[in-house]
Amino acid sequence: MRKSVIAGNWKMYKLLGEAIETAVSLKPLVANATHCEVIIAPVFTALKTVCDRLEGSIIKVAAQDCSIEQKHGAHTGEIAADMIKDVGCSHIIVGHSERRQFYGETDETVNLKTKACLEVGLTAIVCIGEKLAEREAGEAEDIVKTQLLGALDSLTVTDMERIIIAYEPVWAIGTGQTATPEQAQEMHAFIRKTLAETQGKEIAEATRIVYGGSVKPDNIKGLMNNADIDGALVGGASLEAESFAKIVNYK
Ligand code: PEP
Numbered sequence: 001m002r003k004s005v006i007a008g009n010w011k012m013y014k015l016l017g018e019a020i021e022t023a024v025s026l027k028p029l030v031a032n033a034t035h036c037e038v039i040i041a042p043v044f045t046a047l048k049t050v051c052d053r054l055e056g057s058i059i060k061v062a063a064q065d066c067s068i069e070q071k072h073g074a075h076t077g078e079i080a081a082d083m084i085k086d087v088g089c090s091h092i093i094v095g096h097s098e099r100r101q102f103y104g105e106t107d108e109t110v111n112l113k114t115k116a117c118l119e120v121g122l123t124a125i126v127c128i129g130e131k132l133a134e135r136e137a138g139e140a141e142d143i144v145k146t147q148l149l150g151a152l153d154s155l156t157v158t159d160m161e162r163i164i165i166a167y168e169p170v171w172a173i174g175t176g177q178t179a180t181p182e183q184a185q186e187m188h189a190f191i192r193k194t195l196a197e198t199q200g201k202e203i204a205e206a207t208r209i210v211y212g213g214s215v216k217p218d219n220i221k222g223l224m225n226n227a228d229i230d231g232a233l234v235g236g237a238s239l240e241a242e243s244f245a246k247i248v249n250y251k
Pocket of ligand 1: 168
């Protein structure tokens with residue numbers, strides 16, 4: 001039985017005070033959400049304080065990225081996975097489409113970052129997803145498969161226990177255009193089938209695959225009703241505590 005995951009990606013929003021305020025407001029609103037794992041991903045500058053303020057709550061904290069370097073050292077401007085762990089985070093989002101599109105991330109760097117995250121004992125939320133032109137050209141599955149296999153290259157069976165896949169079609173991110181539950185389920189089933197072929201059936205059945213792309217309080221239930229959709233990675237609608245809590249408490 002896979003436990004659902006609802007994660008909020010705050011992107012490059014919220015000054016420290018705003019991040020604290022949202023995190024603290026969220027705490028009581030999701031306190032009874034035992035049906036899923038609740039994760040928020042503030043900017044780096046807010047991670048430590050938000051982790052401290054959420055101590056004792058069910059909310060876990062993720063970073064939005066990490067360095068390909070596993071350990072801290074002479075890499076100006078970078079933040080290593082061991083530093084993210086050090087401030088209290090449990091997860092790292094890797095390979096978000098904004099990083100792939102605007103910061104030159106490749107399947108290879110996503111793989112290295114995933115390994116860096118796993119190396120220090122954290123869980124990686126690995127984002128994959130096709131662009132609109134790729135979907136229209138009938139290439140969505142090929143693109144998603146390439147990204148998936150690239151990100152997971154040479155991971156062990158044990159590593160896979162700390163992998164969450166986020167299927168985020170690029171055309172649905174921040175556009176208000178959600179994939180229909182049928183489109184999302186179809187791709188999630190394809191991802192699970194690919195995992196079964198490459199990692200084995202047991203791992204495929206155990207791996208959480210969450211959907212991201214304009215998830216809102218009014219469409220979460222329709223998405224979650226599908227067998228292969230194990231949760232959501234939420235951008236815009238996670239910025240307000242009330243709206244994110246409605247998504248978490250979708251049942
Ligand atoms: C995201 O940034 O991962 C995302 C899914 O954004 P939004 O929910 O705003 O589409």
